[in-house]
Amino acid sequence: MSIILISSDHYETCRAVAQQVAESTGYALLDRKILGEVASASRIPEPKILKSLEPSSSTVGLPAKVRNRALAAIQSAVMVRLLDDKVVCYGLAAHLYVLGVSHVLKIRILCKEEERVSLMATERNVGIEKARKLLKKQEAVQKRWSLDVFGRDETNPSLYDMVINMSQIEPDEAVNAIVETVSYRKFQSMTYSIKCLKDRELSIRVRLALMEKYSDVDVTADGATVVVRTKALRREKRKKTENIRALAGQISGVSYVEVHAGRDIFRQAAESA
Amino acid sequence: MHPNENEVARDHLEGTEKTESLDGRYERTHAIDVARKFLLSRKRLSLRLQICLSFFIVFLVAVIAAYVLNEANAKVEKKLRFLEIANDFTVEIIQARRFEKNFFLYNTNLDDALENVYQAKAIFDRNIGELEQVLGRDNYKKMISNLKHYGEILEHLLAGDSNQPSINKKKAGKERMEIEVRKIGRELVSLAQNLIERERNSLSKMLAQSKQLHFYSLIFLLVFLTANAFFLGSRILSNVKRFSDYTMRIASGDFTPITPARRYRDEFTELALAINQMIQELENREAVLVQSHKMRAVGTLTAGVAHELNNPLNNITLTAHMLLEDYEELGEDEKKDMIHDVVQEAGRSKKIISNLLDFARESSSELEPLALDELLEGTIALASNQIKLSGIKISFQSTGNLPRIHGDGQQLQQVFLNLILNAIDASPKGSTIEVLVLPADDPTYVAVKVIDSGSGIPEHILHSIFDPFFTTKPKGSGTGLGLSVSQGIVAKHGGQIRVSSREGKGATFTVTLPVTTIPAQIKV
Amino acid sequence: MAEGLEVLLLDDEPIVGKRLKPALAKIGCNVEVFEDPKKALERINQKEFDIVVTDIRMDEVDGLQVLEHVRQSSERTKVIMITGYAMMAVAREAMEKGAFDFISKPFKPDDLRKVIAKAAEALGSNIQSEISETDGS
Numbered sequence: 001m002s003i004i005l006i007s008s009d010h011y012e013t014c015r016a017v018a019q020q021v022a023e024s025t026g027y028a029l030l031d032r033k034i035l036g037e038v039a040s041a042s043r044i045p046e047p048k049i050l051k052s053l054e055p056s057s058s059t060v061g062l063p064a065k066v067r068n069r070a071l072a073a074i075q076s077a078v079m080v081r082l083l084d085d086k087v088v089c090y091g092l093a094a095h096l097y098v099l100g101v102s103h104v105l106k107i108r109i110l111c112k113e114e115e116r117v118s119l120m121a122t123e124r125n126v127g128i129e130k131a132r133k134l135l136k137k138q139e140a141v142q143k144r145w146s147l148d149v150f151g152r153d154e155t156n157p158s159l160y161d162m163v164i165n166m167s168q169i170e171p172d173e174a175v176n177a178i179v180e181t182v183s184y185r186k187f188q189s190m191t192y193s194i195k196c197l198k199d200r201e202l203s204i205r206v207r208l209a210l211m212e213k214y215s216d217v218d219v220t221a222d223g224a225t226v227v228v229r230t231k232a233l234r235r236e237k238r239k240k241t242e243n244i245r246a247l248a249g250q251i252s253g254v255s256y257v258e259v260h261a262g263r264d265i266f267r268q269a270a271e272s273a
Numbered sequence: 274m275h276p277n278e279n280e281v282a283r284d285h286l287e288g289t290e291k292t293e294s295l296d297g298r299y300e301r302t303h304a305i306d307v308a309r310k311f312l313l314s315r316k317r318l319s320l321r322l323q324i325c326l327s328f329f330i331v332f333l334v335a336v337i338a339a340y341v342l343n344e345a346n347a348k349v350e351k352k353l354r355f356l357e358i359a360n361d362f363t364v365e366i367i368q369a370r371r372f373e374k375n376f377f378l379y380n381t382n383l384d385d386a387l388e389n390v391y392q393a394k395a396i397f398d399r400n401i402g403e404l405e406q407v408l409g410r411d412n413y414k415k416m417i418s419n420l421k422h423y424g425e426i427l428e429h430l431l432a433g434d435s436n437q438p439s440i441n442k443k444k445a446g447k448e449r450m451e452i453e454v455r456k457i458g459r460e461l462v463s464l465a466q467n468l469i470e471r472e473r474n475s476l477s478k479m480l481a482q483s484k485q486l487h488f489y490s491l492i493f494l495l496v497f498l499t500a501n502a503f504f505l506g507s508r509i510l511s512n513v514k515r516f517s518d519y520t521m522r523i524a525s526g527d528f529t530p531i532t533p534a535r536r537y538r539d540e541f542t543e544l545a546l547a548i549n550q551m552i553q554e555l556e557n558r559e560a561v562l563v564q565s566h567k568m569r570a571v572g573t574l575t576a577g578v579a580h581e582l583n584n585p586l587n588n589i590t591l592t593a594h595m596l597l598e599d600y601e602e603l604g605e606d607e608k609k610d611m612i613h614d615v616v617q618e619a620g621r622s623k624k625i626i627s628n629l630l631d632f633a634r635e636s637s638s639e640l641e642p643l644a645l646d647e648l649l650e651g652t653i654a655l656a657s658n659q660i661k662l663s664g665i666k667i668s669f670q671s672t673g674n675l676p677r678i679h680g681d682g683q684q685l686q687q688v689f690l691n692l693i694l695n696a697i698d699a700s701p702k703g704s705t706i707e708v709l710v711l712p713a714d715d716p717t718y719v720a721v722k723v724i725d726s727g728s729g730i731p732e733h734i735l736h737s738i739f740d741p742f743f744t745t746k747p748k749g750s751g752t753g754l755g756l757s758v759s760q761g762i763v764a765k766h767g768g769q770i771r772v773s774s775r776e777g778k779g780a781t782f783t784v785t786l787p788v789t790t791i792p793a794q795i796k797v
Numbered sequence: 798m799a800e801g802l803e804v805l806l807l808d809d810e811p812i813v814g815k816r817l818k819p820a821l822a823k824i825g826c827n828v829e830v831f832e833d834p835k836k837a838l839e840r841i842n843q844k845e846f847d848i849v850v851t852d853i854r855m856d857e858v859d860g861l862q863v864l865e866h867v868r869q870s871s872e873r874t875k876v877i878m879i880t881g882y883a884m885m886a887v888a889r890e891a892m893e894k895g896a897f898d899f900i901s902k903p904f905k906p907d908d909l910r911k912v913i914a915k916a917a918e919a920l921g922s923n924i925q926s927e928i929s930e931t932d933g934s
Contacts (some may be wrong), residue, residue: 102888185892196885584810598820
């Protein structure tokens with residue numbers, strides 16, 4: 001009973017491995033096919049939803065507000081499905097927002113660089129050297145994007161439980177390694193880790209609901225208790241707090257809402273430490 | 274942390290210490306203002322002025338010497354000219370006398386002698402002004418009358434020689450005149466030679482004087498320039514030393530403003546003012562640094578507190594749920610017991626947070642007598658969750674009966690907390706951290722030792738662990754400011770923080786603080 | 798469903814035992830409560846429990862040591878960890894060492910009851926497989 005999140009520097013490789021892992025474990029495959037549903041549920045056009053997942057520099061990408069809402073919608077849909085357990089998920093940036101859950105196995109697959117260069121060369125119809133440069137640029141954009149949007153560097157190996165370098169490992173071997181690893185007891189779900197996942201799901205759901213009106217909210221959930229942090233000027237503080245409390249209180253699974261408007265120094269200190 | 278965030282932090286804690294915490298800084302600002310007033314109230318004697326003045330004096334001396342020498346030169350020139358005149362005059366007279374002699378011996382050349390006398394007379398007439406001045410009126414008159422007389426007699430002789438009234442009578446007259454002429458001639462020559470002699474003496478005296486003037490003015494310049502160089506040099510050097518002492522003092526954390534050390538003000542006064550300004554800035558920065566460092570410690574502690582809170586919360590949750598579940602079946606006493614448990618655990622929760630909240634509140638910079646063992650017990654309580662979390666034991670021992678120290682409790686607590694948190698980081702699981710409070714070797718100091726049994730500090734970095742930004746922790750997990758800030762705080766209290774360590778044998782941090790009897794000494 | 802299960806409950810917080818003993822008794826467990834991990838270990842040596850519920854953060858002996866001890870002395874005993882210091886790394890470590898489940902404090906009595914029921918089920922299937930194995934041989 002585990003969840004496998006696979007991310008890669010190359011989407012196609014990622015998809016191939018994920019599919020094989022899903023086949024050999026019998027887990028459900030969770031991928032971009034859900035984006036259609038996400039689009040209709042969130043009333044954001046599907047191309048925009050898809051675009052929000054594509055790393056891009058802030059100047060050419062979607063406006064931040066739209067992008068954040070689209071991503072929140074995706075996150076919410078992903079989290080609900082992860083609660084089902086026994087899921088292999090890729091291509092939905094889940095490795096960047098499913099954190100601290102012990103039964104989630106996070107895999108990073110590094111594609112052969114030469115292969116990526118030649119793929120890039122044919123894709124863009126450019127020379128090898130040019131393709132190499134383009135790839136470097138793309139990597140930088142990707143890193144920047146993951147930091148900007150989720151506050152985490154996607155390329156940092158410590159984010160993952162396992163990093164597989166495909167330049168020496170065959171796809172079959174990689175799949176075997178993943179299947180073997182996920183069978184370890186430490187990746188089995190338990191009351192605590194399921195609770196962590198549920199808390200995460202709820203917090204994202206609440207955030208998505210609040211985002212229609214307030215884009216700058218940060219939500220954490222513990223059981224049925226939800227804590228919302230937001231910035232507010234002194235005069236609008238009371239009204240905003242009340243609105244958020246009312247909005248969040250309607251969401252199923254929420255029994256108590258706490259709103260902190262202003263800065264939370266303890267949290268700030270804890271994060272800076 | 275940005276000062277603005279401090280504002281917010283204070284706000285958030287609903288702190289009322291805002292004004293109090295500013296007191297310390299206000300006092301220092303005031304002290305700096307007072308120092309400024311005193312620094313500026315002195316007479317100004319700038320280095321520039323001293324340098325200009327000394328150059329002017331040297332120039333003045335040179336001008337005077339040049340003028341005096343010029344005057345002397347003019348006099349010497351005059352004297353030389355006079356000597357020339359006197360010499361010419363004397364030569365003419367001597368020539369006249371030679372012809373006069375010839376006349377008496379061979380009865381020849383009287384014309385020539387008279388010619389010479391006329392020449393001498395002409396010299397005399399040409400230089401009448403100068404001669405009169407040099408010789409004095411009496412001498413001059415005497416000379417001129419003698420010369421006249423001499424000329425008259427010679428004329429007379431010449432006339433008598435051509436008339437020849439009677440041989441005998443003539444002879445007798447001639448002899449008489451001869452005696453007279455010789456007498457006057459001798460007189461004239463000796464007078465002229467005397468004059469030359471006198472003038473020559475006076476000339477050589479004058480030359481000697483001018484030589485002396487050269488010599489003395491050189492001596493004067495030498496003495497003056499040496500003295501000036503000495504005073505100017507010592508003035509600059511002593512000030513440079515004074516200011517290097519100030520910077521050392523400031524570097525050690527003593528932020529007392531610079532006050533006047535001399536009776537006058539100069540360029541160094543401006544430096545002192547600038548340094549005082551800098552002290553104020555430094556102090557503000559330090560206050561921010563200390564506070565932000567404290568918030569870091571608070572951040573570290575919150576993780577432990579959050580976990581520790583789960584225990585009383587769990588007790589409350591379980592009790593409340595069971596009370597709800599079994600409400601009908603439970604007896605009165607059991608219900609009371611359960612409610613009592615809830616109340617008690619709620620109190621426990623509050624206590625867990627309130628320690629941390631007290632500590633997190635912005636420092637009020639209050640100086641008070643402190644018992645170090647109480648302070649350390651509080652600090653250990655604050656860190657207790659962190660200690661539990663890392664599976665380390667802590668033992669606290671105090672020799673007891675220690676004199677109090679005077680200081681800012683919160684800041685010192687921050688120092689000890691930092692040392693304890695460092696010790697926790699360094700200690701392996703299951704080991705014990707020892708905290709000791711004891712009298713220091715110096716009886717006027719109290720020492721606190723924090724001893725861990727970690728891997729120790731390698732000798733080559735031992736000397737740099739108090740440097741700002743020095744850290745052995747992985748990037749991102751430490752600022753490397755903890756010990757530096759701690760050292761600053763301890764130095765302000767007049768104490769010291771030392772470390773001794775052997776690799777593999779753990780490290781011992783020792784903080785010594787003075788037992789203060791006069792409270793006003795601490796500059797916080 | 799948990800009829801007659803022998804449960805040892807170890808937590809250095811007295812209230813936990815005080816409240817959970819009757820709560821678990823309601824579903825038919827025989828609960829022995831300990832506050833001192835050393836005494837609990839002694840008792841584990843004496844008797845094979847069906848379920849051991851232990852806190853992790855305790856002085857002297859921590860819950861993971863208790864877990865290891867139980868794993869060594871009894872294969873079938875299910876160990877449930879309860880802790881206020883729940884973190885992913887500890888959770889994974891406990892699971893890898895053979896914990897049946899891991900619950901973070903604070904929890905409701907029902908949360909534990911559910912886990913106990915799950916453990917009973919697992920025990921039941923174990924008992925069944927043991928029976929079938931003996932049958933087989």
